[in-house]
Amino acid sequence: MEHVVPPEAAALLARARRVVVVTGAGISAESGVPTFRDALTGLWQRFDAQALATPQAFEDDPDLVWGWYEWRRSTVRRARPNAGHTAVAAIEARLPGTVLVTQNVDDLHERAGSRDPVHLHGSLLAPRCSGCSRPAPLPDVADEPAEGRRVPPPRCAGCAARVRPGVVWFGEALPQAALDRAVEAAASCDLLVTVGTSGLVYPAAEIPRVAARLGATVIQVNPDETPLDAVAEVNLRGPAARVLPALVAAAWGDTMPA
Numbered sequence: 001m002e003h004v005v006p007p008e009a010a011a012l013l014a015r016a017r018r019v020v021v022v023t024g025a026g027i028s029a030e031s032g033v034p035t036f037r038d039a040l041t042g043l044w045q046r047f048d049a050q051a052l053a054t055p056q057a058f059e060d061d062p063d064l065v066w067g068w069y070e071w072r073r074s075t076v077r078r079a080r081p082n083a084g085h086t087a088v089a090a091i092e093a094r095l096p097g098t099v100l101v102t103q104n105v106d107d108l109h110e111r112a113g114s115r116d117p118v119h120l121h122g123s124l125l126a127p128r129c130s131g132c133s134r135p136a137p138l139p140d141v142a143d144e145p146a147e148g149r150r151v152p153p154p155r156c157a158g159c160a161a162r163v164r165p166g167v168v169w170f171g172e173a174l175p176q177a178a179l180d181r182a183v184e185a186a187a188s189c190d191l192l193v194t195v196g197t198s199g200l201v202y203p204a205a206e207i208p209r210v211a212a213r214l215g216a217t218v219i220q221v222n223p224d225e226t227p228l229d230a231v232a233e234v235n236l237r238g239p240a241a242r243v244l245p246a247l248v249a250a251a252w253g254d255t256m257p258a
């Protein structure tokens with residue numbers, strides 16, 4: 001069933017000139033990629049995601065952490081972008097100045113046609129050396145995700161230190177250029193659409209707040225309540241793959257590819 005979007009939300013998008021879209025794990029949920037806070041399903045359930053996504057965890061048990069990331073990478077590889085990703089690409093096509101800022105470490109936005117997403121938390125697909133930061137080749141992954149398996153990380157071809165996932169862990173700085181681009185875009189947009197993020201992790205959670213403080217309107221798409229409810233002028237409660245295409249269609253008519 002088509003999701004019904006309030007006319008004021010459609011009008012906000014139709015009137016907008018400079019749009020920022022901020023996405024979190026929820027936009028990939030309907031592609032079968034578990035959200036960060038749900039990422040420890042099945043055999044991984046005995047661990048705590050917040051505790052695995054730290055430099056300390058990698059130091060203490062590199063095989064466990066690398067195995068978890070390899071399992072997630074194989075899940076993402078098998079996933080396909082959904083109608084939410086496609087709707088974001090449609091906004092970019094309609095308004096070419098749109099800036100897409102994602103906290104996600106998957107590549108589903110790129111595969112849906114988004115040209116240049118700002119990746120605040122890095123990528124599952126860009127491992128690097130934990131010693132000298134040299135980019136490392138992606139190991140082949142099995143076709144079936146090997147859930148719950150410890151996997152020793154490869155060694156750097158330059159310095160023999162362990163290769164680590166190219167993501168930003170708790171306590172690590174975000175890539176400065178990406179953060180600068182995101183904050184500048186938020187500070188100069190007239191509409192920010194935040195999609196599928198719990199709004200709990202900083203500094204990413206600050207970005208919609210920056211936009212609102214400087215006069216932009218914020219629309220939030222999320223089936224659940226989040227701390228960003230208070231920042232958003234419109235809260236569209238529903239799954240991204242239903243709500244975003246409906247929002248785009250309501251704003252501009254049938255511009256969505258089938």
Ligand code: BJW
Binds near residue numbers: 203
């Ligand atoms: C749907 C849906 C559907 C479901 N449709 N929606 C200020 C205050 C307090 C603490 C801090 C602070 N500033 C910094 C901190 C510390 C820390 C932090 O924020 N901690 C909080 C937990 C309190 N931040 C950091 O450490 C950051 N670094 C930093 O601040 O560095 C300072 C520094 C400066 C200079 C030198 C050194 C240091 C780094 C944060 C890095 C976050 N990394 C992770 C892991 C990446 C790799 C990986 O994926 O494993 O990024 S954590 C994890 O959370 C991941 C995500 O990108 C991020 C956000 O999660 P997200 O996307 O919101 O997902 P979920 O699962 O939380 O939520 C999903 C949502 O989707 C839910 O709301 C659902 O309802 C919804 N949903 N289905 C739409 N179908």
Ligand code: ZN
Binds near residue numbers: 130131156159
């Ligand atoms: Zn190295």
